Amino acid sequence: MINYVVRRLLQTIPILLLLSIFLFALVNIVPGGPLAGQGRSRRIRPEKAEILKRQFGLDQPMPVQYVIWLVGNDWMRVDADGDGIDDSYGDREGILRGDFGFSYQTRRPVMDEIRERLPNTVYLVGVTLLLTFIIAIPIGILSAVRQYSPFDITVTTLSFMGQSIPEFWLGLLLILVFYTWLDNPFTGEPLLPPGGMSTLGEDSSLWDSFKHLILPVTMGMVGWVAWYSRFLRSSMLDVIHRDYIRTARAKGLHERGVLYSHALKNATIPLITMFALDIPFIFAGTVYVELLFSWPGMGRLYYQAATGRDYPVLMAVLIIGAVLVFVFNLLADVGYAYLDPRVRYD
Amino acid sequence: MDAGDPTQQETAHSTLEVAELHGESRHLQREAESMTAIVWRRFRRHPAAIISSGILLALFLGVILVSFSPYDPETSDLSVRLQPPSLQHPMGTDQLGRDMLTRVLYGGRVSILVAFMVVVITLVVGIPVGAASGYFGGAIDNILMRITDVALTLPTLLVLILLSAIMREVDLPIFKRNSVMTIALVIGLLSWMTAARLLRAEYLSIRELEFIEAAHAMGASNLRVITRHILPNAISPIIVQSTLMLGFAIMIESGLSFLGFGIQPPTPSWGNLLSNAQQHMTQHPWLAIFPGLMIFLTVISINYIGDALRDAIDPYKVF
Numbered sequence: 100m101i102n103y104v105v106r107r108l109l110q111t112i113p114i115l116l117l118l119s120i121f122l123f124a125l126v127n128i129v130p131g132g133p134l135a136g137q138g139r140s141r142r143i144r145p146e147k148a149e150i151l152k153r154q155f156g157l158d159q160p161m162p163v164q165y166v167i168w169l170v171g172n173d174w175m176r177v178d179a180d181g182d183g184i185d186d187s188y189g190d191r192e193g194i195l196r197g198d199f200g201f202s203y204q205t206r207r208p209v210m211d212e213i214r215e216r217l218p219n220t221v222y223l224v225g226v227t228l229l230l231t232f233i234i235a236i237p238i239g240i241l242s243a244v245r246q247y248s249p250f251d252i253t254v255t256t257l258s259f260m261g262q263s264i265p266e267f268w269l270g271l272l273l274i275l276v277f278y279t280w281l282d283n284p285f286t287g288e289p290l291l292p293p294g295g296m297s298t299l300g301e302d303s304s305l306w307d308s309f310k311h312l313i314l315p316v317t318m319g320m321v322g323w324v325a326w327y328s329r330f331l332r333s334s335m336l337d338v339i340h341r342d343y344i345r346t347a348r349a350k351g352l353h354e355r356g357v358l359y360s361h362a363l364k365n366a367t368i369p370l371i372t373m374f375a376l377d378i379p380f381i382f383a384g385t386v387y388v389e390l391l392f393s394w395p396g397m398g399r400l401y402y403q404a405a406t407g408r409d410y411p412v413l414m415a416v417l418i419i420g421a422v423l424v425f426v427f428n429l430l431a432d433v434g435y436a437y438l439d440p441r442v443r444y445d
Numbered sequence: 446m447d448a449g450d451p452t453q454q455e456t457a458h459s460t461l462e463v464a465e466l467h468g469e470s471r472h473l474q475r476e477a478e479s480m481t482a483i484v485w486r487r488f489r490r491h492p493a494a495i496i497s498s499g500i501l502l503a504l505f506l507g508v509i510l511v512s513f514s515p516y517d518p519e520t521s522d523l524s525v526r527l528q529p530p531s532l533q534h535p536m537g538t539d540q541l542g543r544d545m546l547t548r549v550l551y552g553g554r555v556s557i558l559v560a561f562m563v564v565v566i567t568l569v570v571g572i573p574v575g576a577a578s579g580y581f582g583g584a585i586d587n588i589l590m591r592i593t594d595v596a597l598t599l600p601t602l603l604v605l606i607l608l609s610a611i612m613r614e615v616d617l618p619i620f621k622r623n624s625v626m627t628i629a630l631v632i633g634l635l636s637w638m639t640a641a642r643l644l645r646a647e648y649l650s651i652r653e654l655e656f657i658e659a660a661h662a663m664g665a666s667n668l669r670v671i672t673r674h675i676l677p678n679a680i681s682p683i684i685v686q687s688t689l690m691l692g693f694a695i696m697i698e699s700g701l702s703f704l705g706f707g708i709q710p711p712t713p714s715w716g717n718l719l720s721n722a723q724q725h726m727t728q729h730p731w732l733a734i735f736p737g738l739m740i741f742l743t744v745i746s747i748n749y750i751g752d753a754l755r756d757a758i759d760p761y762k763v764f
Contacts, residue, residue, distance in 0.1 A: 114595055125611065259752075263745035265696055267703045268719060268737030271726060279727050383602040387700065401603060402704065405610040413607055420600035428598075 199415035220396035239331025261325025294393035375431035487757035494753030497746035511550035563694035566633025571640030579648025647679035692747035
């Protein structure tokens with residue numbers, strides 16, 4: 100097992116390197132280069148632009164820029180003041196040492212931006228996923244056990260709808276209904292806030308942050324609840340007709356025991372694998388939620404970076420995203436072997 | 446349905462046997478059916494899919510017939526701005542007085558066009574990659590599947606945002622700034638992997654069958670075996686997958702346009718209509734309701750049809 104994990108990790112390294120070269124080239128292929136976006140906000144005199152270019156290291160050929168981005172430039176002489184003479188050591192440490200450079204928009208280290216935003220996103224996604232499973236698992240089990248019952252038919256229809264509804268439209272509808280149309284009968288204020296993590300200018304209270312969570316979590320949850328309840332339903336149905344379930348029943352085990360300790364355990368194995376594979380997509384999906392509900396998280400950071408052509412931030416989020424995908428793919432495979440003793444990697 | 450054709454008789458014979466095995470006597474009198482007839486007969490059993498087909502048909506007619514609309518989708522008329530739905534404007538008008546029904550249908554034209562082009566691109570890339578990989582195996586398979594793996598690792602939505610943000614600045618002959626072609630290409634290049642993997646699995650199993658050996662024995666070239674002998678037998682799952690891909694592409698395109706990275710106004714698309722509605726939504730909710738409803742109806746119809754097709758095409762289901 101350890102051999103397998105190490106081998107997989109070693110295989111990952113060249114793939115991630117290739118991916119980073121691809122992404123780096125993509126970002127730098129834009130006409131005008133990364134600095135093109137800078138000229139929009141304020142006019143930069145040509146000689147000043149030359150100095151900026153040298154300071155950012157953009158006068159170097161692209162492979163050199165890539166290497167600097169990857170491993171930093173504190174081991175080589177660079178032109179820090181932009182006067183055309185390489186007179187001091189660089190201060191970049193490179194992404195391998197966790198230095199993703201400076202954001203063009205805020206002039207702050209990308210890592211600081213991410214450190215600020217990541218907890219908010221993890222919080223939002225965490226609550227969303229917790230609720231997703233609390234709702235989806237009982238629904239999935241029940242509709243499999245009572246296949247073709249009115250409950251099952253209703254759930255199947257609803258989950259088709261849940262999977263087909265555009266997330267961003269659902270969010271707009273939620274704002275329309277719970278902010279614009281419905282009012283709190285006691286205070287006359289809108290029933291739920293339309294965005295943010297807490298009411299500005301007020302002391303943060305548990306109730307207040309709870310109110311701010313309801314709509315974004317609902318918006319992010321609907322599609323996943325639909326997907327996982329359907330998924331669990333079909334894997335339960337698959338398991339229920341197996342021989343070992345019949346054996347358990349034949350031994351005289353009561354139906355609850357058959358369902359929960361024999362069927363459910365086996366039916367959740369593919370669910371967990373699926374979940375590990377879905378995690379990166381769940382995080383990517385926060386772009387819509389965070390934008391619509393002004394949630395100060397990673398999704399909104401990425402959106403703002405894409406709008407403002409803030410390439411260091413874009414690259415950082417993409418690379419972190421790709422690493423996440425690899426880690427969770429590996430976790431899915433390892434978890435699969437751990438949960439299902441028939442699976443062995445040698 | 447040619448009774449003189451020996452292969453047809455063979456099929457009819459085995460169908461009878463299986464029917465008897467299943468004790469389904471009503472099939473005993475049935476003559477041999479063509480694949481299309483079988484698929485259609487099974488498809489009809491899904492009422493939701495039939496209704497969905499009706500909805501999609503109406504939508505297709507709508508986006509074609511909108512050319513005869515008395516309103517222009519891009520010309521503004523400030524005397525009728527932000528009107529609620531009425532007989533003259535069934536979906537109301539937007540902040541520039543443009544008829545929303547006309548804009549929604551033109552937007553549908555754009556969204557559907559993008560979706561079909563995405564499917565074509567996924568097939569153009571996915572079929573050769575999957576076929577070569579499954580048929581030849583070995584080093585070719587290894588290289589192609591590693592590329593597929595890497596492509597699958599890209600966080601799709603994020604890369605799409607990056608690519609379309611880049612393409613907004615690029616002005617190439619066919620791929621004008623975020624035109625239909627550009628958006629379709631960008632989405633298609635990130636969506637061909639599922640088709641390639643499905644096809645590879647089919648080719649892997651089919652190339653071991655006897656009739657392929659027979660084809661080789663008769664001197665068929667690799668290319669002929671790949672295109673004429675295996676492809677027709679491997680295409681069923683691809684049909685289902687392509688149907689579902691249509692829905693996925695519509696969803697992704699409207700999402701991108703909603704974020705402002707997709708189709709750019711004044712060209713309407715369902716996504717940028719929704720994005721535009723955001724500022725006026727509180728007072729004029731119809732602006733937000735109708736475009737989203739169109740996306741929802743279209744995608745759910747496509748999903749129902751895809752589901753029914755999956756049932757109908759499945760070769761392991763005898764009846």
